[in-house]
Every structure is written in C-alpha cells, then in structure tokens.
Amino acid sequence: MKEFVLLVYTSSHAIGIEKKLKNLGVPCKLSSIPRNLSSDCGICVRFDEIGLKTVEDLVKTLPFDIQEIVALES
Amino acid sequence: MTVIYMDNAATSWPKPAEVSAAMIKTMEEAGGNAGRGGHRFAVAAGEILYQVRETVAAFFGSDDPFRVTFTANATESINLILKGYLKQGDHVLVSPLEHNAVMRPLQFLSQQNIQWSVLPAGKDGRINPALIEPMIRQNTRLFVICHESNVNGVIQPLHEISEIAHSYQIPVLADCSQSAGSIPIAIDCEGIDFLAFTGHKSLLGPVGTGGIVWGSHVDVNQIFPLKQGGTGSASDRYVQPDFLPDKFESGTLNTVGLAGLKAGIDWINRNQQNLVYLKKGELFREFLNEIRSIRRVHVFCAEKIENQGFVFSLTIDGIDNGFAAQWLDEEKGILSRVGLHCAPLAHRFLHSFPAGTIRFAASPFTTSQDFEACIEAVKILAENTTTLH
Incomplete structure (x- = not known):
C-alpha cells in the first residue's frame, strides 16, 4: 500500500494532528522527516493511503497551515 | 513545631504528590528535547508538551492548544505582551493594584x-467601570488588569x-498570577485578549512555569516575540517562525x-468542587x-466579600510588620509574607506604603x-504589642 507523510511547520502540529487522526481511527505514526523532503529538525505524520481522505478532510479544519502531503516512493 | 504555610500568594506549598511524580517520570522516561529530532525520547517530550497545552487551554476555556504559549x-x-505589542507614543490604562x-x-x-494612567477605583482598589470611559485617550492601546491583587485579594x-x-477596540491583558487556579476563568467569556499566568501559585505547579493564553480572536501577527532563537522548525532559515506556538x-x-504543571491542574480539576472554590471559600x-474582628488589627481586603480572593493582608497597631512576621514564624510556625509584595503601586493606593503589610494567603491544603x-x-x-517588643 502506498505511504504518505504529512509535513508540518513544527513538531507540535505533528503531535496534535497524530492525536486527532488516532481519535478518528486512522492508523498513523510520528516519524523523523525524510531529509529529501525538508530540512526541519522535527517530525512528520506517516500514514497509509487508506487514511488519505480523512487526513485531507482534517487538514481543512485545522487552525494552522500544513506544508504538504507527500507520497513516499517505495 | 508544625509549619503553617500562609505564603501561597508567593508560591504555593505543598504541591500535590502527583506534581513531583510527574516531573520525575518525565525526567526518567521522556528525557529528549521536544521538537528536536524524531527519536522516541524527543517525541515523548513533545507529546507531554502537547498534553500540557491541551490541559492549560481547556482549563482557561480555550479550544485551541496552540494558543497557549509557555514562558518561565x-x-x-x-513583558512579552507589553514589549511586543506596545509602540512608541502609546498609552496604557492599568488598575491601581498592579x-x-x-x-x-x-x-x-x-x-x-509609552505612558500609563491608573484607572479610578474604590477604596479597596476595585475599578469602578462607570469611570473608565473618560480615562480612554485617542492613543490608549491597552488595558492591563491584575485580576486578583496579591496584596488585598x-x-x-x-x-x-x-x-x-x-467597545474602543482596545485589548485587555489580564495578569492572572493569583487568580489562575483559585477562580474559574474562561478567557473569551471574561473578554480577556492576553491571559498571563504563572504555574507555581494556585495552579499548584512548580516554579519556572507559566505562559500566555491568547484570546480566540487575537491576531498574534501584531505581537513581536520577546526573544528569537532555535525552535526545531524552519531550521534552514535565520528568520523567526511566525506561527504558534514556535513564534514565542x-x-x-x-x-x-x-x-x-499539568499534574497540578489535573489535581485541581479533580478536586475543585469540593476543595478550592466552595469549601475553602467558606x-x-x-x-x-x-x-477583621480583632482590635488593633487593620485588614486590607475587598470591601465586598464577593470580590475577595484567597489573599489578604494586615497591619497591627504598635507593632512592626517585620517583627510580627518573624514572631509568627519563630514562635508559631506560621509563614506569612511581610513587606510591599513587589506591588508599590498597590500599597501607595491602599495607603500602606512604605511599611507594607503582613500577608496571608491560603491554598487548597490550608486546614481549618x-x-x-x-x-x-x-x-x-x-x-501584647508592648510586651512582645
């Protein structure tokens, strides 16, 4: 299954989003940011394609901006 | 001799046992640096901070954990609000009990x-709202209100x-140092724009914790950060991030x-109905x-009991405040706070300057x-003012 990462501007946002996604039943985890995607020191939210729609819907409701959702190359 | 701690307006003591337990657990199990790196200890520390944000936000009636900024x-x-928001030529209105x-x-x-004026108030320093409007100038840009006085409560x-x-588009900075944790505060309901709190008084947390809760409508773009530096975010840039919570x-x-601090607030949430607001209030x-009924004792408190917090102070005719406080400590084990309480404006207003007063402040752990x-x-x-001398 295709994997995605949700890149945010700060680790705090990643932690908040991961908690909300888990509450919504979306399997996901926090992980270090792939260095080819960002130079930030922090973390991103990693999830499978099955959760993509829920993640996209959640992002629209957040009071802050995210960077982007990126599909990981296998 | 048993110690009777009545200096809770300076810092509360004792703390609930859960406070030190949570601190030790964090040190032992989440020893990483939040926001710096993706290993389990760093993430665990970040998750703890997020939980604290959620707890603090909810405690003050905010639904956005990221509108909590932590300070010492x-x-x-x-300082962050005053120096980050005010500009040259601005005017500020303050309470007489700052x-x-x-x-x-x-x-x-x-x-x-940047100039300031003191709002008109009654004898106890409680602001008279009916007299506020004439004090507002064209360049008045902020109200600063000490929610609960640390001198007379x-x-x-x-x-x-x-x-x-x-109604004049002027925001309000509420100094909730004393009130946070002993009086219910809902930030938007109270009309607070900038809520400043400390963690180590009535919130029952340790020293070195505090913060700001931003009102839901406040545009933080109008506030400059007090300090700049590493945040773990936008690390490829020299420019300070402009988003919450990292901006500040x-x-x-x-x-x-x-x-x-979270453990202290959790304790209050579990016990507030029985201990803090009702039983202890009575x-x-x-x-x-x-x-107040003792002869030769002058009490500094609210004129109306419904406006009284868990702090008041007093003087005693014919006896030096410092001597009295020392006697209370040495002879009775009662720890009070003598002096000006870092509030000379309040003491001038209450006519207790420069000698100050002896202050008593209760906590949920103070017994009958x-x-x-x-x-x-x-x-x-x-x-025994004469013989004790």
Missing part, C-alpha cells in the same frame, strides 16, 4: 514615550472592563516543570471575618486548624 513565569508573559511585573516594564517603556470586574475596552517559544522549554471567609492557629496568633500579637 507571568513576569515573562507580561504588581511590579507590570509597572517595571511600563516604567522601562516610558523611555519610548481584590478581584477586578474583568468582564465589565473588557466590554468597555473592546525559542529555546528548549521546561518540559519537566510543565509536566508538573473557611477563608470565616477566617477573614475573625481576623491552620486558620484557627493564625487567628489565635494574631490575637496574641494584637493584645
């Missing part, structure tokens, strides 16, 4: 032609003040202390009334026996 204490929070956490930064800012009518301020939180946060009122012991000790002081 209320003084830093107030602490030096407000007055010293304002005095410093007067070098930039007067609680200000925040909601009424905010309504007037907002450069440098490693006090994760251990903040975990303790006990404290009885205590205050007993002290503690109150009785204080009453008896003050009676002895008041009845």
Whole structure:
C-alpha cells in the first residue's frame, strides 16, 4: 500500500494532528522527516493511503497551515 | 513545631504528590528535547508538551492548544505582551493594584514615550467601570488588569472592563498570577485578549512555569516575540517562525516543570468542587471575618466579600510588620509574607506604603486548624504589642 507523510511547520502540529487522526481511527505514526523532503529538525505524520481522505478532510479544519502531503516512493 | 504555610500568594506549598511524580517520570522516561529530532525520547517530550497545552487551554476555556504559549513565569508573559505589542507614543490604562511585573516594564517603556494612567477605583482598589470611559485617550492601546491583587485579594470586574475596552477596540491583558487556579476563568467569556499566568501559585505547579493564553480572536501577527532563537522548525532559515506556538517559544522549554504543571491542574480539576472554590471559600471567609474582628488589627481586603480572593493582608497597631512576621514564624510556625509584595503601586493606593503589610494567603491544603492557629496568633500579637517588643 502506498505511504504518505504529512509535513508540518513544527513538531507540535505533528503531535496534535497524530492525536486527532488516532481519535478518528486512522492508523498513523510520528516519524523523523525524510531529509529529501525538508530540512526541519522535527517530525512528520506517516500514514497509509487508506487514511488519505480523512487526513485531507482534517487538514481543512485545522487552525494552522500544513506544508504538504507527500507520497513516499517505495 | 508544625509549619503553617500562609505564603501561597508567593508560591504555593505543598504541591500535590502527583506534581513531583510527574516531573520525575518525565525526567526518567521522556528525557529528549521536544521538537528536536524524531527519536522516541524527543517525541515523548513533545507529546507531554502537547498534553500540557491541551490541559492549560481547556482549563482557561480555550479550544485551541496552540494558543497557549509557555514562558518561565507571568513576569515573562507580561513583558512579552507589553514589549511586543506596545509602540512608541502609546498609552496604557492599568488598575491601581498592579504588581511590579507590570509597572517595571511600563516604567522601562516610558523611555519610548509609552505612558500609563491608573484607572479610578474604590477604596479597596476595585475599578469602578462607570469611570473608565473618560480615562480612554485617542492613543490608549491597552488595558492591563491584575485580576486578583496579591496584596488585598481584590478581584477586578474583568468582564465589565473588557466590554468597555473592546467597545474602543482596545485589548485587555489580564495578569492572572493569583487568580489562575483559585477562580474559574474562561478567557473569551471574561473578554480577556492576553491571559498571563504563572504555574507555581494556585495552579499548584512548580516554579519556572507559566505562559500566555491568547484570546480566540487575537491576531498574534501584531505581537513581536520577546526573544528569537532555535525552535526545531524552519531550521534552514535565520528568520523567526511566525506561527504558534514556535513564534514565542525559542529555546528548549521546561518540559519537566510543565509536566508538573499539568499534574497540578489535573489535581485541581479533580478536586475543585469540593476543595478550592466552595469549601475553602467558606473557611477563608470565616477566617477573614475573625481576623477583621480583632482590635488593633487593620485588614486590607475587598470591601465586598464577593470580590475577595484567597489573599489578604494586615497591619497591627504598635507593632512592626517585620517583627510580627518573624514572631509568627519563630514562635508559631506560621509563614506569612511581610513587606510591599513587589506591588508599590498597590500599597501607595491602599495607603500602606512604605511599611507594607503582613500577608496571608491560603491554598487548597490550608486546614481549618491552620486558620484557627493564625487567628489565635494574631490575637496574641494584637493584645501584647508592648510586651512582645
């Protein structure tokens, strides 16, 4: 299954989003940011394609901006 | 000799056992640096900070954990707002009971032609909302209100003040150092724009914790950060991030202390109905009334009991405050706070400057026996002013 990462501007946002996604039943985890995607020191939210729609819907409701959702190359 | 701690307005003691337990657990199990790196300890520390944000936000009626900014204490929070928001030529309205956490930064800012005036109030320092409007100038840009005085415990009518301020598009900074944790505060309901709190008083957390809760409508773009530095975010740039919470939180946060703060707030949430607001309120009122009835004792408190917090202070005719406080400590084990309480503006207004007063402040852990012991000790002081000298 295709994997995605949700890149945010700060680790705090990643932690908040991961908690909300888990509450919504979306399997996901926090992980270090792939260095080819960002130079930030922090973390991103990693999830499978099955959760993509829920993640996209959640992002629209957040009071802050995210960077982007990126599909990981296998 | 048993210690009777009545200096809870300086810092609360004891703390709930859960506070130190949470701090030790954080040190041992989440020893990483939040926001710096993706290993399990760093993530665990970040998750703790997020939980603290959620807890603090909910406690003050905010639904956005990221509108909580952590600082070391209320003084830093107030400095951040005053120095980050005010501009040259601005005018500020303050209550007559402000602490030096407000007055010293304002005095410093007067070098930039930022002026301040004191709002009209009753004898106890409680602002009279009906007299506010004539004080507002064209360049008035901020109200600063000490929600609960650390000298006489007067609680200000925040909601009424905010309504007037907002009708002139002027925001309100509430210094909730004393009130946070002992009086329910809903930030938007009270009309607070910038809520400054400290963690180590009535919130029952450790020293070195505090913060700001931003009102839901506040545009933080109008506030400059007090400090710049590493945040773990936007690390490829020299420019400070402009988003919450990182904008105002450069440098490693006090994760251990903040975990303790959460434990303190959790304790209040579990016990508030029984201990803090109701039962202790009645006990404290009885205590205050007993002290007020003692001859030669002058009590500094609210004129109306419904405006009284869990702090008051007193002087005793014919006896030096310092001597009295020392006697209370050495002879009775009662720890009070003598002096000006870092609030010379308040003491000038209350006509207790420069000698100050002896302050008593309760906590949820103060017992009826503690109150009785204080009453008896003050009676002895008041009845023996000559012999005790």
